[in-house]
Amino acid sequence: MKVKRLLILMIGLMAFALEAHDLKIALFDVRYEGGQMSCFVRVDRVEFFKALDNTVTNQSIQSYVANHFTMQFDEKKASLAVLDYELLPDFIEIELEVSDYIVRPKQIKVINTFLLDQMEEQENVVRFNLNDKTRSFRLNNERKETLVKY
Template identity: 30%
Template sequence: MSSIFKNTLGITLALFLISATAYHKFYVSVTQINYSNKEESLQITSRIFIDDFENVLKERYGVTLDLGTPQEAKNSNYYVERYLNTRFTIHINGKKQELHFLGKEYENDVVKTYIEIKNTPLSSLKSIKVESNILYDLFQEQQNIIHFNINNRKKSFLLMKDKNTDMLKL
């Protein structure tokens, strides 16, 4: 075999392997939890890839919502809220909180969801426990990153299927 052929074969094989690994999909969501002194509330923004979210909603509820398109289903908020209420929970000082879904918007290939927990005076916050099961029902390798910013205290957690809960003590 000639040296040129071996080099060409080697380069072709290397490019194939690089392109095959570069396409490997990763599954991640990012949730930001901020405290609003003005509103005395926790304000929660989650960022989830639209295609992954569409797939899990279709699998779980048998609906195609066409999120982020002109054909988006009129009842899409219902399914987004329903899913989040069953897959994301927050406990403050050991008590499960009611999540108020405010809406969603789109940014490129991501859906941003907005949730609020009302009537939460800062002085009463001792601990915040977050349990996130977002997308675990479809993607075993899903990772959910949680960022807190409460009273200038910042902390982040990485939640995975086998460790889906963490707590911030204030």
């Protein structure tokens, strides 16, 4: 019951934070649906533009993702490809295809340094919906990686 309340509170705070521009939170939603692994990213538009030197293209986003977001499934590094992105007033939404993954991994390692070099207070919330379980982790300058065991 306590975990359920914490999860509800966390989701509520994330939803609020994503609408409040002055809170520096990026959300990474990793899911397995229809035989495909994907990751949907929602990140602050202004800060992301700065990180990309105001050159937002599929190629510049792909390069940034490759340098700042890594996923390993059972110690095998996954390939991440930008499928699409959308510029919203306050955010950029990015859809990533995750390939070279293991369908039912026993562990997932994530290294996430999105915007950490831009802002000391940046928080990256990574949420997994895999193997019929949902788990969320907060990564920041103090904790840049996490290991999830299923």
